[in-house]
Amino acid sequence: MTPAAWARAGAAGPAAGAAGAAGGAAGPAGEQAGPGSRACIASSGLAARVRLAALPTPLVAAPRLARVLGTGPLLIKRDDLTGFAFGGNKARVLEFLVAGAIADGAGTLVAGGAPGSNFCAAAAAAAQRAGLGCQLVIAGHPAPPPPALALALSWGAVVRWTRSPERESVDGGLPAAAADLASRGQRPYLIPRGGATALGAMGYLLAAFELRQQLAEHGSGPARVVVAVGSGGTLAGLVAGNVLLGRPWTLFGASVSRPPDVAAARVLTLAGECLRMLGSAGPEFAAAAGLPRCGAAADLSAADVTVDDARGAGHGLPSPEASALAEQAMRTEGLMVDPVYTAKALATVRRCAPGDNVVFWHTGGVLDVVAAATGDRR
Ligand SMILES: *Cc1c(COP(=O)(O)O)cnc(C)c1O
Numbered sequence: 001m002t003p004a005a006w007a008r009a010g011a012a013g014p015a016a017g018a019a020g021a022a023g024g025a026a027g028p029a030g031e032q033a034g035p036g037s038r039a040c041i042a043s044s045g046l047a048a049r050v051r052l053a054a055l056p057t058p059l060v061a062a063p064r065l066a067r068v069l070g071t072g073p074l075l076i077k078r079d080d081l082t083g084f085a086f087g088g089n090k091a092r093v094l095e096f097l098v099a100g101a102i103a104d105g106a107g108t109l110v111a112g113g114a115p116g117s118n119f120c121a122a123a124a125a126a127a128q129r130a131g132l133g134c135q136l137v138i139a140g141h142p143a144p145p146p147p148a149l150a151l152a153l154s155w156g157a158v159v160r161w162t163r164s165p166e167r168e169s170v171d172g173g174l175p176a177a178a179a180d181l182a183s184r185g186q187r188p189y190l191i192p193r194g195g196a197t198a199l200g201a202m203g204y205l206l207a208a209f210e211l212r213q214q215l216a217e218h219g220s221g222p223a224r225v226v227v228a229v230g231s232g233g234t235l236a237g238l239v240a241g242n243v244l245l246g247r248p249w250t251l252f253g254a255s256v257s258r259p260p261d262v263a264a265a266r267v268l269t270l271a272g273e274c275l276r277m278l279g280s281a282g283p284e285f286a287a288a289a290g291l292p293r294c295g296a297a298a299d300l301s302a303a304d305v306t307v308d309d310a311r312g313a314g315h316g317l318p319s320p321e322a323s324a325l326a327e328q329a330m331r332t333e334g335l336m337v338d339p340v341y342t343a344k345a346l347a348t349v350r351r352c353a354p355g356d357n358v359v360f361w362h363t364g365g366v367l368d369v370v371a372a373a374t375g376d377r378r
Contacts, residue, residue: 048288050098052126053091054083059214059359064332069325069350071358075220076335077211080342080364086151087122088364089234092203093195094126096289100199102130106189110178112137112170116316116340118364119194119231121148124157134158135181135188137173140165147367167193167315194231196266198273201237205274206291208241211359212248222248224353227361228345229253229263229307234363236270239305243275247304249359254310254348256341264307272300308352310344318372321347326372338365339372 058078066074084091101109109132111123120136127134134157138149142161145153153159160177162169170193178188191197215223225242229235235253242249255263278286312319322343329335329346337343342365349360 048099048285049095049290050102050126050130052082052084052087052095052098052129054081055092056210056214057081059211059218062333062335062360065329065335066358068328068332069346069353070355071349071353072355073220073357074349075215075218075223075359076333077214077359077361079207080336080362080366082364085122085125085155086148086364086366087118087125088362088366089204090119090122090195090364091126092207093119093200093233093237094122094203096199096202097123097189097191097195097197098126098130098132101132101189104187104189106132106187108133108135108181108186108188109191110135110137110174110181110188111191111193111195112139112174112177113193114139114167114170114316115143115149116146116368117193118148118367120157121152121155121367123191123195124152124155127157128155132189133186135160135177137162137170137177139167139170147371151367192231194233196231196233196236196270198270198277200233201240201270201274202278202289204234204237205241205244205278206237206289208238208245209291212245215248215359221357223250223357223359224252225249225359225361226252226254226345226349226352228310228341228363229255229267230257230341232258232263232267232270234361235305235307236267236274238361239267239271239300240274240278243271243300243304251305252348252352253305253307254345255307256310256344257315259311260307260309264302264305267305267307268300268302271304275300306352308348310348312344312347316340319344319347325350326369335362336366336369337362338368340368341365 060076062074062076079089082091109123109127111120113120115138124134136157136159138159139162141163162173178190181188227235318339325346326337326343329337
């Protein structure tokens with residue numbers, strides 16, 4: 001990035017001062033299905049999904065890594081290969097969120113996270129693809145950007161720093177940023193951290209159907225499916241899909257940031273909202289989103305998701321176990337797993353599935369793989 005671009009990044013000013021003051025002013029994409037997401041669903045098929053990811057992603061066997069981890073047959077769902085903006089799992093989520101923004105008539109995506117947020121980078125690129133602006137509320141003080149944020153700036157995002165290092169400071173900064181845009185006559189579309197909304201989770205509800213098809217072609221039986229959990233939207237969509245499919249799998253989340261009970265409760269809430277949204281959306285939405293016909297959803301229960309504590313030393317901090325597994329993944333399969341999410345999820349695979357059929361859902365993180373290999377800090 002040029003010095004000028006970096007200066008622009010720092011110049012957008014603080015957003016944390018008004019934390020929480022502007023709640024509700026910002027628009028549709030909050031935790032509940034707001035008017036925007038309903039508009040998306042009610043409107044034409046074109047609005048239901050904006051294609052970003054190259055799908056289906058491959059499902060590949062990893063027999064050498066399976067031996068190291070002590071699992072039975074191990075398949076890897078390669079969502080590190082979604083082919084959009086190094087976004088990994090974020091590409092599927094943004095397909096629905098961007099469609100929601102367009103259906104809402106919004107002009108600017110408002111998203112946020114830590115400077116190393118993969119979601120923020122992918123949101124910036126997705127906004128460009130859709131002809132939208134993108135404002136990012138980033139935790140911390142202006143500083144030289146890590147790769148994800150540097151790319152987001154290259155993709156034209158405008159950054160507002162919260163001037164507080166806590167990632168939670170973003171939650172107040174988001175509505176404040178949206179209110180600021182609205183006061184200047186623009187129409188913002190507010191996306192919570194990680195894109196964790198019922199609408200965003202729809203991307204992984206759909207992905208569950210994709211996996212089922214691939215496992216059928218593969219001739220695989222019931223499996224444990226393991227995925228990293230940050231904001232929880234990805235696992236929530238998979239839980240919703242698993243329920244719709246009649247629960248063919250046991251789902252395990254590897255929580256890398258929140259305590260496992262907190263993460264599990266969040267995931268269940270989001271999955272329930274996602275199923276209700278689908279239920280009230282009608283057949284046009286399902287058809288436009290590419291969902292096959294399916295029966296009514298049985299009630300969710302706490303048994304639909306198990307979340308493991310994969311935090312190690314804490315969010316974003318490398319753990320020796322995960323680093324060793326990352327090296328093993330490289331040396332056995334040439335597979336890249338990142339220190340923040342996917343390497344920690346591999347530790348969960350090893351803990352929860354001795355001898356079992358496993359699908360490891362690889363969620364991406366390639367920028368952090370490169371940073372770790374080159375010794376850059378996040
Ligand atoms: C964001 C991210 C996750 C977590 O996804 P959530 O939907 O936030 O739970 C997992 N892995 C990688 C590489 C990510 O970037």
